[in-house]
Amino acid sequence: MNITDADTAYFLVDAAAWAPSVHNTQPWWFGTRGSTVTLHADPDRRLNVADPDGREMLISCGAALCTLRLAVRRLGHDPQVQTASDPERPGLIADVSLGPARPCEEDENRMYDQIRRRRTHRGGFRPEGLPAGLLQALRTCALDENATLRVVADPRARIALGALTEVAEQMLRQNPDYCLEMARWAPRPGSRRRDGVHEDAYPRDPARTDPHFAQRDFARGRGWGLTEDERHGAPGLVALLTTRTDERAAWLQAGQALQHVLLRAAENDVSAAFHTQALEIPELRDFIRTHFCDGGHPQTIMRLGIAEGESRSVRRPPEELLRPEP
Numbered sequence: 001m002n003i004t005d006a007d008t009a010y011f012l013v014d015a016a017a018w019a020p021s022v023h024n025t026q027p028w029w030f031g032t033r034g035s036t037v038t039l040h041a042d043p044d045r046r047l048n049v050a051d052p053d054g055r056e057m058l059i060s061c062g063a064a065l066c067t068l069r070l071a072v073r074r075l076g077h078d079p080q081v082q083t084a085s086d087p088e089r090p091g092l093i094a095d096v097s098l099g100p101a102r103p104c105e106e107d108e109n110r111m112y113d114q115i116r117r118r119r120t121h122r123g124g125f126r127p128e129g130l131p132a133g134l135l136q137a138l139r140t141c142a143l144d145e146n147a148t149l150r151v152v153a154d155p156r157a158r159i160a161l162g163a164l165t166e167v168a169e170q171m172l173r174q175n176p177d178y179c180l181e182m183a184r185w186a187p188r189p190g191s192r193r194r195d196g197v198h199e200d201a202y203p204r205d206p207a208r209t210d211p212h213f214a215q216r217d218f219a220r221g222r223g224w225g226l227t228e229d230e231r232h233g234a235p236g237l238v239a240l241l242t243t244r245t246d247e248r249a250a251w252l253q254a255g256q257a258l259q260h261v262l263l264r265a266a267e268n269d270v271s272a273a274f275h276t277q278a279l280e281i282p283e284l285r286d287f288i289r290t291h292f293c294d295g296g297h298p299q300t301i302m303r304l305g306i307a308e309g310e311s312r313s314v315r316r317p318p319e320e321l322l323r324p325e326p
């Protein structure tokens, strides 16, 4: 098998495209080069206001890389991944080639089957907790990718994190440039765009959870969003994903850990609601690092639980994402 033949490259990119990304910016493109499929960050899709350092962009690319690796495993090979940066190829995230043949294990197949099924949830969860043993499995998924999944178990700490999220959301909404950037990635109803967060991806009136975690204002006061009743308002398990260091390599690790955790969770019908607003404000991110992360660097804040109702999402097709590389 040749990784760069059209069908194989298409298969891999078609899977990787379903990784989560901040505001569904899908900040990536893929190439074929020699005997590798390449993954690149697309800086035109970076959030210049909310994410000037490209941290969330690289977490998103890390999630795409994890998915690409899993798709290579589905083909019955070990992936060989080079993530060193190359000054001649700015934006390069990874060169991925086919390693030795090895049949895809059953648990990898199950995880692969979640790639298109997994959805971000925005709202409350059912009251029951996570299935027995899942939390430990999710922690292991994060550790396997050199990141840590920290559960915020103390009720007072959960209240404090919810309050910090509210502060961040209100601060961000005061910034006109931030609001313009949100508008770019939250299209109006009926849009045929294949990126961004559409009105069928969030509830019009999300259930208030206790403690409450503010949602992003995708509708911008226009009453957009799904109207079905949300019956459940449990917050679920509040967790932080952290890394030991805080630079490009760590952000890519965080993204790979995130997707690994999310796919394993999805296998058990557990989804994640993200609340990363406070991590976009440097002072609040520092505060969260000092008080909630044991010195680790917080990369995402999320709630995990069992959701009801279907939210939808969109992706650009592989033919738009794949370009031959010189």
Ligand SMILES: Cc1cc2nc3c(=O)[nH]c(=O)nc-3n(C[C@H](O)[C@H](O)[C@H](O)COP(=O)(O)O)c2cc1C
Pocket: 018, 019, 020, 021, 022, 023, 024, 056, 059, 060, 063, 118, 119, 120, 121, 122, 196, 197, 216, 274, 275, 276, 277, 300, 312, 313
């Ligand atoms: C780094 C990162 C940060 C995110 N932050 C938020 C957030 O604050 N609020 C939110 O509703 N979704 C957040 N998301 C989820 C994305 O909006 C979601 O992945 C995207 O819209 C695609 O939808 P899907 O996950 O259902 O496929 C985040 C995702 C990533 C990777």
